[in-house]
Amino acid sequence: MSDDCVLPKSDVQAEACPIVQIIDRVAGKWSVSILVAAIRNPVRYTELERSVPGISRRMLTLTLRNLERDGLLERTVYPTVPPKVEYSATPSARELYGHLTGLLEWAERHQPDIIEARKAYDEQALAA
């Protein structure tokens, strides 16, 4: 336990620009979904499990741990029975969120274009 990295390992060695690594981490499918869910108000584990569609318990836990480790989420445990744990976005995450929404907005605006571009590309490829 407590490896250099919590997630399985994504960097082979010195693997280039660490900045790109960070983006890759933070803009990943699970991270984005979780951050978006946690940005408004603190969320609980089970809440995320339901609101993040296809996520498995394993990936939910792993991604949460990484986001916490990177200082993007704060984990608060309420020592009640049954236990209650809440994850809330840190200031750093809120700043990030602004840029993520920029990306999100771009993706939304261009989704139709992308879909059409793919169709065109695929049809073109069919003309083998």
Added chain:
Amino acid sequence: MSDDCVLPKSDVQAEACPIVQIIDRVAGKWSVSILVAAIRNPVRYTELERSVPGISRRMLTLTLRNLERDGLLERTVYPTVPPKVEYSATPSARELYGHLTGLLEWAERHQPDIIEARKAYDEQALAA
């Protein structure tokens, strides 16, 4: 050849929000590096191979094809000998680039914090 998707496959089924999928695609390690490299002026295959640090020929080709398919890169072949192929960013990609730099900038600004947060987290975890 010419599957629904060129890259091996990242979505299991209906797998949730397609917007997040797009971001995942476009903000991936290889895509970001390639887009950044291609934004100023058209780049050639071999140029990318050298400028994108750890990328393999396979991933370079695969990622290029996907970016082309999504309408983010335009591929131009000059029928010379030896052949010359250039990849240039489309308007769509240039728009995206603005948001990517936002993310890049965030990552740069917060890199020290992240590194420290990780150290703190790891030391804390060592107190088992």
Added chain:
DNA sequence: CGGGATCCTTAAGGATACTG
């Protein structure tokens, strides 16, 4: 409820050889 540990499957990705 909120996980940790383990096992197993699939997908991501690297290396290399070959080609127009």
Added chain:
DNA sequence: CAGTATCCTTAAGGATCCCG
């Protein structure tokens, strides 16, 4: 030069059981 095709390794991720 700019790939494609193939083979193979590793890492991502799912399913499940268990525990405080």
